[in-house]
Amino acid sequence: MKHKTPLLDQLESGPWPSFVSDIKREAESRAKNEKGVDFQIPADVCDDILGVLELTYVHKRTHWKHGGIVGVFGYGGGVIGRYCDQPEMFPGVAHFHTIRVNQPGGKYYSTEYLEKICDLWERRGSGITNMHGSTGDIILLGTHTPQLEEVFWELTHDIGQDLGGSGSNLRTTSDCLGKSRCEYACYDTQALCFDLTNEYQDYLHRPAFPYKFKFKFDGCPNCCVASIARSDMSFIGTWKDNIRIDQKAVAAYVAGELKPNAGAHSGRDWGAFDIQKEVIDLCPTNCMAWDGKQLEIFNPECTRCMHCINVMPRALRIGEDTGLSILVGAKAPILDGAQMGSLLVPFIKAEPPYTEIKELIEKLWDYWMEEGKNRERLGELIKRKGFQKLLEAMELKPLPQMVKEPRTNPYIFWKAEEVEGGFDRDIKEYRKYHQR
Amino acid sequence: MPYDPSNPLKDRITDIGPKSYEEFLPPVIKNNFGKWAYHEILEPGVLVHVAESGDKVFTVRVGGARVMSISHIREMCAIADKHCDGYLRFTTRNNVEFMVDDQSKVEPLKQDLLSRKQPGGGFKFPVGGTGAGITNIVHTQGWLHCHTPATDASGVVKAVMDDLFDDFTSMRMPAQVRISLACCLNMCGAVHCSDIAILGYHRKPPMIDAEVIDKVCEIPLAIAACPTAAIKPAKIKKPDGTDAQAVAVNVDRCMFCGNCYTMCPAMPLADADGDGIVIMVGGKVSNRISAPKFSKVVVAFLPNNVPRWPETTDCIRNIVEVYAADAKKYERLGEWAERIGWEKFFEKTGLDFTHHLIDDFRDPAYYTWRQTSQFKFTA
Numbered sequence: 122m123k124h125k126t127p128l129l130d131q132l133e134s135g136p137w138p139s140f141v142s143d144i145k146r147e148a149e150s151r152a153k154n155e156k157g158v159d160f161q162i163p164a165d166v167c168d169d170i171l172g173v174l175e176l177t178y179v180h181k182r183t184h185w186k187h188g189g190i191v192g193v194f195g196y197g198g199g200v201i202g203r204y205c206d207q208p209e210m211f212p213g214v215a216h217f218h219t220i221r222v223n224q225p226g227g228k229y230y231s232t233e234y235l236e237k238i239c240d241l242w243e244r245r246g247s248g249i250t251n252m253h254g255s256t257g258d259i260i261l262l263g264t265h266t267p268q269l270e271e272v273f274w275e276l277t278h279d280i281g282q283d284l285g286g287s288g289s290n291l292r293t294t295s296d297c298l299g300k301s302r303c304e305y306a307c308y309d310t311q312a313l314c315f316d317l318t319n320e321y322q323d324y325l326h327r328p329a330f331p332y333k334f335k336f337k338f339d340g341c342p343n344c345c346v347a348s349i350a351r352s353d354m355s356f357i358g359t360w361k362d363n364i365r366i367d368q369k370a371v372a373a374y375v376a377g378e379l380k381p382n383a384g385a386h387s388g389r390d391w392g393a394f395d396i397q398k399e400v401i402d403l404c405p406t407n408c409m410a411w412d413g414k415q416l417e418i419f420n421p422e423c424t425r426c427m428h429c430i431n432v433m434p435r436a437l438r439i440g441e442d443t444g445l446s447i448l449v450g451a452k453a454p455i456l457d458g459a460q461m462g463s464l465l466v467p468f469i470k471a472e473p474p475y476t477e478i479k480e481l482i483e484k485l486w487d488y489w490m491e492e493g494k495n496r497e498r499l500g501e502l503i504k505r506k507g508f509q510k511l512l513e514a515m516e517l518k519p520l521p522q523m524v525k526e527p528r529t530n531p532y533i534f535w536k537a538e539e540v541e542g543g544f545d546r547d548i549k550e551y552r553k554y555h556q557r
Numbered sequence: 558m559p560y561d562p563s564n565p566l567k568d569r570i571t572d573i574g575p576k577s578y579e580e581f582l583p584p585v586i587k588n589n590f591g592k593w594a595y596h597e598i599l600e601p602g603v604l605v606h607v608a609e610s611g612d613k614v615f616t617v618r619v620g621g622a623r624v625m626s627i628s629h630i631r632e633m634c635a636i637a638d639k640h641c642d643g644y645l646r647f648t649t650r651n652n653v654e655f656m657v658d659d660q661s662k663v664e665p666l667k668q669d670l671l672s673r674k675q676p677g678g679g680f681k682f683p684v685g686g687t688g689a690g691i692t693n694i695v696h697t698q699g700w701l702h703c704h705t706p707a708t709d710a711s712g713v714v715k716a717v718m719d720d721l722f723d724d725f726t727s728m729r730m731p732a733q734v735r736i737s738l739a740c741c742l743n744m745c746g747a748v749h750c751s752d753i754a755i756l757g758y759h760r761k762p763p764m765i766d767a768e769v770i771d772k773v774c775e776i777p778l779a780i781a782a783c784p785t786a787a788i789k790p791a792k793i794k795k796p797d798g799t800d801a802q803a804v805a806v807n808v809d810r811c812m813f814c815g816n817c818y819t820m821c822p823a824m825p826l827a828d829a830d831g832d833g834i835v836i837m838v839g840g841k842v843s844n845r846i847s848a849p850k851f852s853k854v855v856v857a858f859l860p861n862n863v864p865r866w867p868e869t870t871d872c873i874r875n876i877v878e879v880y881a882a883d884a885k886k887y888e889r890l891g892e893w894a895e896r897i898g899w900e901k902f903f904e905k906t907g908l909d910f911t912h913h914l915i916d917d918f919r920d921p922a923y924y925t926w927r928q929t930s931q932f933k934f935t936a
Contacts, residue, residue: 128863128864129712131864131865132712132715132716132865133676133677133679134677134679134719135715135716135722136678136679136680136719136722137620137622137679137680137683137718137719137722138621138622138675138680138682138683139622139677139715140622140623140701140711141715142675142676142677142679143622143624143625143626143628143629143675146629146675147628147629150626150628167626174701177709178700178712178863178864180829181829181832181861181863182832183704183706183827185704187704187818187822188704188822194566194569196571203702203704217702219702225575225577225578226575226577226578227578227646228647228649229578229581229582229583229645229646230581230644230645230646230647231580231581231643231644232633232637232643232644232645234581235633235645236634238627239630242627248626248628249624249627250624250625250626250630251623251624251625251698252625252630252647252651253623253647253651255695255745255746255747257649262702271559274560275560277571278558278568280576281573282575283571283573283574283575295649298646300590300591301578302586302593302606303593303596303606304593304594304595304596304606306591309591315574315575315577315578318574318575322573322574323572342843343843344842344843344844344849345649346649347649349844350749351747357844380597382688382689383595383596383597383598384597384598384688385598385687385728386688386689386728386886387600388601388688388689388690388727388728388729388730389728389729399886403887405846405847425844426844426846427843427844428846435594435595453739453743453744453745453748454744454749455744455814455816456782456784457784457919458918458919458921459744459749459750461750461849461851495778495781496781
């Protein structure tokens with residue numbers, strides 16, 4: 122190796138996959154270059170990645186400089202500029218820009234596709250990736266400025282693949298695997314994610330928003346892609362009708378023939394399955410009963426938390442009248458503290474061409490683009506202006522489902538048109554009956 | 558036809574979007590799309606999904622380091638070509654899933670995956686990450702590639718996952734435990750709703766780089782970026798004696814979020830001693846039984862002791878063990894802490910409760926103070 126890395130070398134032992142060993146492997150592969158690749162950035166780039174990281178471990182401060190505006194022609198997102206603050210020591214990573222590639226739904230891949238990405242990134246990049254970034258993209262980690270257009274050209278022309286989002290854009294949308302391999306999916310997360318991604322390409326690549334905007338698609342309330350916590354607009358599958366019950370399978374769980382929670386607890390002896398303790402008593406709405414023979418669910422009281430279904434997936438199934446709930450405004454802490462998504466639409470059908478959903482999205486964007494301040498996330502705008510303003514802009518009727526409880530303060534902002542006779546009054550008329 | 562730099566718009570293709578997921582679905586998945594009846598975890602890391610048609614898909618899940626070389630990806634592809642007809646998928650927690658359509662193909666696949674080791678002895682493809690266990694830590698870039706981190710990401714995750722490895726490959730927990738890492742408060746990693754969150758944090762206010770601040774910063778943007786209004790305009794002397802438009806930081810109001818640095822590169826705040834890790838616990842995103850919850854700060858600071866962050870690994874191991882011993886079946890970490898009460902959480906874990914853990918940030922603070930005489934005594 123080009124640089125000594127005594128600190129990082131200590132991260133090569135232990136059972137978990139070592140990223141240090143992996144980067145060293147790539148460094149060796151590039152040094153050998155058995156396939157005779159015509160490297161377009163320095164062949165020793167991976168040595169320099171480890172070198173700069175080792176120096177960081179010594180200084181305990183990052184050696185990556187602040188930002189830098191780079192990108193591909195006509196796009197305002199998808200590429201993130203990055204420069205090293207010790208370019209003389211580590212010329213291979215003097216520029217080290219990130220390219221975000223819009224991952225396919227459910228993160229399924231053919232090896233043929235992945236090999237093409239690898240070939241491209243071997244020749245024109247560092248050979249190091251993130252599979253995947255926090256928002257979901259394939260992250261191609263590190264290339265030099267002259268390669269950006271070349272990479273984009275090959276991605277689009279040779280691989281048929283577009284970039285993801287960065288900056289004040291619609292960010293790359295992401296979904297759970299949905300109906301492809303999950304019996305809980307209440308709508309086709311992949312189809313909706315793919316449709317909206319294509320519909321809103323312009324917003325994905327050209328910054329038109331006050332700040333970032335994220336869509337995430339969860340097929341059920343288990344929320345495997347965490348849409349409720351980290352997307353400005355989250356789509357969470359749900360259903361309106363009754364949970365389907367297979368009483369025979371319930372009996373099989375009770376008799377110990379089927380493992381509860383799909384076998385998730387098999388690493389320890391929790392004793393025999395106790396339907397009363399593990400299902401009935403844990404139901405948050407107490408809407409279930411077990412008389413020793415029959416399981417009953419009083420569905421109008423059910424809030425579809427998924428617990429009973431998760432515990433007995435072979436006996437209980439989501440209903441058949443399925444759709445999704447829309448929650449808005451989730452974000453991580455900066456600036457005002459973390460926000461969870463708030464329920465805006467309790468239930469909406471999710472069937473192509475998704476016209477109703479698109480109308481809601483566009484109304485929401487109109488409101489945020491009109492009222493939002495620079496770098497103000499939707500959740501912060503909703504907090505600043507109030508949920509009622511959002512409902513007004515969305516032309517939605519207030520519903521008790523939108524709140525946990527009604528307000529505890531009576532400081533109601535009545536509008537003139539809501540009060541008989543309006544706000545305009547005559548002080549002279551008033552004074553006729555009231556001395557100063 | 559390659560790119561022609563002299564004519565960048567010629568034959569340009571844009572806005573084609575991602576590849577359709579339909580191209581990448583293994584046949585058994587495609588044939589049973591939307592028709593899955595149930596699933597089971599056969600053993601840690603091995604799932605079976607059964608379709609209404611009776612078709613089955615067996616999944617072997619392996620952990621990944623998120624930072625992956627193309628050599629590593631090519632090795633995955635070779636495994637998928639050999640065992641899985643050339644398909645694989647990734648999970649949102651940076652695991653990789655290899656799928657086969659017949660149970661007889663599972664064991665050879667598993668053995669192949671487990672036989673592949675790195676030179677230091679680590680597994681390239683450790684099998685696990687399912688059910689009531691600890692799955693892969695989702696994390697951010699850290700020192701490897703980001704300009705604002707207060708800690709590393711990949712290194713901390715490697716150290717913590719080495720320590721928790723047995724719980725990646727087993728399912729002895731009361732419920733799943735989701736650990737996440739974000740290397741600064743910007744929280745690209747969205748750790749704010751995790752059972753255990755590792756958060757990089759700065760503890761010193763920004764410095765002012767007088768030499769360049771008037772050239773590289775939009776001063777009003779830096780001022781507007783501060784959530785506590787700790788930044789105001791000020792004139793300062795540059796090293797060459799001339800006056801420059803700059804800012805002053807009211808240090809008492811700074812909570813070290815780094816948002817000013819994001820807007821103004823002349824206000825760096827990273828520091829070897831100042832930076833470190835905050836531990837938060839009890840968050841979740843699932844609606845199961847109880848509503849989604851935010852993570853709560855239980856340790857205000859742990860140092861960046863490279864390369865293995867022993868204080869962080871010990872702290873997490875301790876929380877995991879106390880939770881595993883004390884919580885009821887199905888109870889997530891936050892649900893357990895709420896049931897026993899947070900005062901008991903500190904007693905049982907032995908974590909020190911300090912003034913840093915009492916919220917003092919705007920309205921949310923008030924909602925975390927106790928407004929009842931109902932509490933539990935602790936030793």
